[in-house]
Amino acid sequence: MKALVSSLCAVIIFSGCVKKVGNKDVVFKDQILPIFVSNCTMSDCHNSLSKKHMINLTTYEGIMQGVVPRYPLLSEVYTNISGRNPSMPTKQYPKLSSKDVELIKLWINMGATNSTIDLPCDSSNVTFSGSVKPIFTTWCVGCHNTTNPGKGIDLTSYESTIASVNSGQLLGSIKHIGAFTPMPQNTDKLSDCDIAKIAKWIRQGAVNN
Numbered sequence: 623m624k625a626l627v628s629s630l631c632a633v634i635i636f637s638g639c640v641k642k643v644g645n646k647d648v649v650f651k652d653q654i655l656p657i658f659v660s661n662c663t664m665s666d667c668h669n670s671l672s673k674k675h676m677i678n679l680t681t682y683e684g685i686m687q688g689v690v691p692r693y694p695l696l697s698e699v700y701t702n703i704s705g706r707n708p709s710m711p712t713k714q715y716p717k718l719s720s721k722d723v724e725l726i727k728l729w730i731n732m733g734a735t736n737s738t739i740d741l742p743c744d745s746s747n748v749t750f751s752g753s754v755k756p757i758f759t760t761w762c763v764g765c766h767n768t769t770n771p772g773k774g775i776d777l778t779s780y781e782s783t784i785a786s787v788n789s790g791q792l793l794g795s796i797k798h799i800g801a802f803t804p805m806p807q808n809t810d811k812l813s814d815c816d817i818a819k820i821a822k823w824i825r826q827g828a829v830n831n
């Protein structure tokens with residue numbers, strides 16, 4: 623009975639916390655922003671240091687400079703990444719996946735709002751494959767992959783990640799501590815929930831689970 627009551631409470635609290643974002647909605651902060659941050663904001667590309675004529679893709683306001691809400695075909699950020707020969711990202715970087723391109727199109731079609739969703743943070747069962755790697759895939763691997771490892775750090779697999787964990791660089795950089803370079807580069811910190819999950823995984827021994 624006690625278990626039933628507490629799980630009912632959990633359901634009620636959970637639904638109370640979620641903003642009205644339906645299944646088909648695209649959440650800017652969690653789904654769209656990381657595509658731009660991880661694929662377009664490297665040095666010399668679209669960050670706050672970009673020269674005047676280049677768009678800054680590290681913030682909502684910056685991205686909106688290239689968006690006409692509801693009209694993807696009039697939106698520079700979409701027309702540059704879509705079609706047979708997209709001009710962006712430039713040749714030395716991998717193309718965006720068609721899934722990411724479609725998601726950006728859908729977000730523009732739906733009005734290109736600055737949407738966020740506040741899910742409760744569940745860091746009870748933290749694993750590398752289920753909790754930590756998906757954060758890297760969303761926010762980091764565009765700049766830290768096998769062909770393009772920023773500062774020699776490749777975050778695409780456990781084996782290639784662990785050295786930066788053991789050196790303290792990984793946690794230092796995502797927590798914006800002291801002399802470490804703040805990550806993800808050129809944009810806001812990860813959410814407290816994502817940082818808590820990574821910190822807990824490290825505290826529990828940073829195993830390959």
Ligand code: HEC
Nearest residue numbers: 660663664761762765772773791792795802803805806807
């Ligand atoms: C836009 C590209 C970009 C993104 C996105 C990015 N990084 Fe980096 N990262 C870099 C570059 C470039 C460097 C080297 C910076 C330097 O040496 O000044 C770096 C350095 C680092 C370092 C070494 C820091 C230090 O002080 O030694 C770590 C650790 C790191 N990144 C982890 C991450 C993680 C984790 C994420 C995702 C949460 C991430 N990065 C996202 C480009 C990026």
